Amino acid sequence: MPYNEVKVQEIERSLPEPDTKIYLSAFIGGGVCRHQALLTGYLLERLSKEGLVGGKVSIDRNYVPDEGGHAWVRYTNSAGDVFILDSAQRYIGRLDEISEDRWFYERPEDTNLRLRILMQVRRWFLGPNI
Numbered sequence: 001m002p003y004n005e006v007k008v009q010e011i012e013r014s015l016p017e018p019d020t021k022i023y024l025s026a027f028i029g030g031g032v033c034r035h036q037a038l039l040t041g042y043l044l045e046r047l048s049k050e051g052l053v054g055g056k057v058s059i060d061r062n063y064v065p066d067e068g069g070h071a072w073v074r075y076t077n078s079a080g081d082v083f084i085l086d087s088a089q090r091y092i093g094r095l096d097e098i099s100e101d102r103w104f105y106e107r108p109e110d111t112n113l114r115l116r117i118l119m120q121v122r123r124w125f126l127g128p129n130i
Helices: 005-014 033-049 115-127
Strands: 056-064 068-076 082-086 089-095
Touching: 033 056, 033 068, 033 082
Parallel strands: none
Antiparallel strands: 056 068, 068 082, 082 089
16 A cells, blocks of 8 residues: 555545545555554454464554654564554564654653663563564
């Protein structure tokens, strides 16, 4: 699903009224971050139901003043490691390894210093790939 804001606006204008429910497949020809995140999240959920991945999947979004809104997928594996899958910004990686010049993916609980230290200690003892 390519990023295409113009396509989304065309689809929205064609709806009979605002907030009309439509299938996600309507955006296969082009969507924005929220549509890409929904598709990615759906695919991960299907992999989970098939037993190919474990952990938890969520679609996260936020709004940052002067930056705008954004949506992405957050995947927490069975060991508690958090990964970000952001199709719109072409990023896949661990939350704790993201550089400073990226979107603000953290949740309020992620900024807890005690939690960050515990997660780092856990990785030291259990390894980085759990």
